[in-house]
Amino acid sequence: MTKVVLIDDHQVILYSLSLLFKSMENVEVIGVLNDSRKLKAFLETETVDIIVSDLHMPHLSGIDLTLMLRKDFPNLKILLLTMAEDAYHIREALRAGVHGYVLKRATKEELEKAVEKIMTGKKYYSEAVIDELAASPDDDFNNSKPETIEHLTTRELEILKLVTMEYSTSEIAEKLFISVATVETHRGNLMKKLEVKSAIGMAKFALKHGLVD
Amino acid sequence: MTKVVLIDDHQVILYSLSLLFKSMENVEVIGVLNDSRKLKAFLETETVDIIVSDLHMPHLSGIDLTLMLRKDFPNLKILLLTMAEDAYHIREALRAGVHGYVLKRATKEELEKAVEKIMTGKKYYSEAVIDELAASPDDDFNNSKPETIEHLTTRELEILKLVTMEYSTSEIAEKLFISVATVETHRGNLMKKLEVKSAIGMAKFALKHGLVD
DNA sequence: TTTTTTCTAATGGTTTACCATGATTTTTAG
DNA sequence: CTAAAAATCATGGTAAACCATTAGAAAAAA
Secondary structure, eight states, X not given: OEEEEEEOSOHHHHHHHHHHHHTSTTEEEEEEESOGGGHHHHHHHOOOSEEEEOSSOSSSOHHHHHHHHHHHXXXXXXXXXXXXXXXXXXXXXXXHTOSEEEEXXXXXXXXXXXXXXXXXXXXXXXXXXXXXXXXXXXXXXXXXXXXXGGGSOXXXXXXXXXHHTTOOHHHHHHHHTSOHHHHHHHHHHHHHHHXXXXXXXXXXXXXXXXXXX | OEEEEEEOSOHHHHXXXXXXXXXSTTEEEEEEXXXXXXXXXXXXXOOOSEEEEOSOOSSSOHHHHHHHHHHXXXXXXXXXXESOOSHXXXXXXXXXXXXXXXXXXXXXXXXXXXXXXXXXXXXXXXXXXXXXXXXXOOTTTOOOOOOSGGGSOHHHHHHHHHHHTXXXXXXXXXXXXXXXXXXXXXXXXXXXXXXXXXXXXHHHHHHHTTSOO
């Protein structure tokens, strides 16, 4: 029997998912948590095979959770079950080292298959996930959609944040003790890198990636 | 037996929810739909008591669905089950005339209670929903925050969306067949109403309220 | 140590955004 | 019907953003 712990911040979903997993052969739900921060304490007392977790959660996201677990519990398998279908989140998850990435719009059968496959030591990703990755390839292969946060320099990130916080170019220059011209250069470079045509595009990028709220 | 139809664009969630509802006394799940647009056809052949639907869905949102159903099927009850806790979506739902608004982080018991109450002809809203409404009161009682969506005219909303989509003033003017000056006036009024100092502020507002993605 | 990247900065020009103000028409609500 | 609200447009000005190009200095990588 595969020992499973479920994590989702939405109680109804959590409960429903537990019913679904309980209806699976060879699966035993030994815990359901509505807060990812509770997991570490849980793991102190229980032996778990696989964690099935949401990605977007308050306090500790599925990705941060994964990073934490991979260090402290290297044998633990992590399956993210999320509605995030964008290449950015997918890559983040892969980078963090998840064992599976399944979309909430998958079927029960697919989810079951994912758990099985992961327990045999393999990895599982929904087909749409692979398609999304293929459609927006990393720049190792292709220069199209730079998952650009990594391609931004620290200074650029700093300015991007300030722009998004509605500071004007001159205000940013003052704040950072650099000239207006320099800020303008950074803004221009940012817009090129992000492939947007105005500060609004920058702001949208920053918000989407959680750089600013 | 209360005849229930479940709608959610995420298959896993949909299936899990159906397990949850099937585990309820006096409830019969007579349909599960992963696309809200399929509902109308479904209702042609089946008699349904209550629709339990997600809010955020592609093609046809829970609110638009509600508006549609209230016209064509006035006896049908509609319960929104969503993770949207913000006053804007709540008010939109109430305005549309939903019979219940329950958060996905509610418990199974609460959901059960909600269904019961709705079937007796009453309405049900999660406690957090009521709190949220109280915390950001409408101007019938309070004149506090004029920067709400309701104080924007339809034209302003339209322009706000386009601004957020990175259209320039002249592009917007072309698109709407009005003069540049008019668009500028609207932009100015928008910024006053929203109490922001630039297009970025407008965009942030629009994004926060889900007007644009 | 070279090479590359990043950060810095300037020049000069174009476009767009922002502001104030006033005014007309159309639409909506009392 | 009439008053209010919403949508329309104009003028004229200031500030800010955007664009292209060049280039030196500092820091990081090869």
